[in-house]
Amino acid sequence: MPGYISTYTYQPAAGHVPQFAPRDYKHFSVEPVTGAMGAVVTGLDLTTAGDAAIAELEEALTDHLALMIRDQDLAPDQQVAFARRLGSPVPWPHAKPMEGHPEITELIQEPNDKYAFGGTWHSDSCSFERPPKYTMLYCVESPPVGGDTAFSNQYLAWETLDPALRDELEGVKCLNSDEVGYATVATSDEVMGHTTTTIAFDRDHIEEVLHPVARTHPVTGRKALYTNSSFTAAFEGKTQEESLPLLEKLWEHSITQEFTCRLRWKKGSLAIWDNRCCMHYATSDYPGHRRHMRRIVLEGERPV
Numbered sequence: 001m002p003g004y005i006s007t008y009t010y011q012p013a014a015g016h017v018p019q020f021a022p023r024d025y026k027h028f029s030v031e032p033v034t035g036a037m038g039a040v041v042t043g044l045d046l047t048t049a050g051d052a053a054i055a056e057l058e059e060a061l062t063d064h065l066a067l068m069i070r071d072q073d074l075a076p077d078q079q080v081a082f083a084r085r086l087g088s089p090v091p092w093p094h095a096k097p098m099e100g101h102p103e104i105t106e107l108i109q110e111p112n113d114k115y116a117f118g119g120t121w122h123s124d125s126c127s128f129e130r131p132p133k134y135t136m137l138y139c140v141e142s143p144p145v146g147g148d149t150a151f152s153n154q155y156l157a158w159e160t161l162d163p164a165l166r167d168e169l170e171g172v173k174c175l176n177s178d179e180v181g182y183a184t185v186a187t188s189d190e191v192m193g194h195t196t197t198t199i200a201f202d203r204d205h206i207e208e209v210l211h212p213v214a215r216t217h218p219v220t221g222r223k224a225l226y227t228n229s230s231f232t233a234a235f236e237g238k239t240q241e242e243s244l245p246l247l248e249k250l251w252e253h254s255i256t257q258e259f260t261c262r263l264r265w266k267k268g269s270l271a272i273w274d275n276r277c278c279m280h281y282a283t284s285d286y287p288g289h290r291r292h293m294r295r296i297v298l299e300g301e302r303p304v
């Protein structure tokens with residue numbers, strides 16, 4: 001025997017209980033995607049849904065963290081009207097909005113684009129003081145295959161950390177910075193070339209904010225890991241260099257396979273996810289094809 005050792009570890013079983021026991025929904029059908037999170041919703045027309053259906057939809061979102069609602073036909077005004085039933089749509093400050101629709105950002109990936117906007121693990125705009133609670137994407141055009149959005153359940157990420165590490169991180173804050181999020185890579189022409197029209201990032205006014213490493217969800221009361229390599233610069237009171245060894249360990253843990261799902265797009269599908277308890281990643285695996293989404297973010301609260 002040459003004396004090699006195994007360098008991998010096995011992940012203990014982990015699952016999100018609502019995935020295995022969806023509620024008995026009266027207004028639509030819900031099919032969970034993996035044991036971690038995500039569900040596909042069918043049998044609902046968002047232009048005619050009544051208040052009871054919308055209330056059920058929010059329950060499904062709370063339970064499954066991200067929903068892919070199939071078979072919609074939404075004009076921009078109708079998408080905004082639906083968003084208003086779930087909260088307050090807010091303009092996203094780093095891109096020029098869709099003409100005539102200040103709440104909508106268009107995400108367009110042209111066939112020759114190399115990178116996808118949102119193609120790193122993140123929770124949306126967590127460098128903002130009040131990051132959006134929900135993000136909503138409506139698919140205008142999808143590649144024939146590919147371009148899935150991947151998600152990771154951050155309740156599971158927090159709850160499966162070693163208890164001693166959780167104790168150590170209890171009450172600790174991270175500095176999340178636009179400089180990490182947008183100033184260096186994400187707004188380069190290569191990444192943003194055809195996406196969202198022109199960027200309005202102002203390098204002289206960089207937003208940065210301290211948020212807890214684990215935030216408590218205002219509805220479920222559960223804690224979720226809330227740090228990612230796309231925005232987090234350092235732990236409070238530490239340099240980036242001092243912080244990176246532990247941060248990188250957390251980031252690697254946060255995308256453990258057992259916490260994830262992928263949602264597949266079709267033209268006319270609308271996804272909504274809860275940024276307070278999951279991260280996402282736009283997969284760039286469709287060179288030579290076009291993908292076009294309309295995105296709306298809904299105002300959130302300051303993480304605690």
Ligand code: SIN
Pocket residue numbers: 107117118119124135137148149280281282283293295
């Ligand atoms: C985003 O990060 O908001 C975009 C995700 C996607 O296009 O799949």
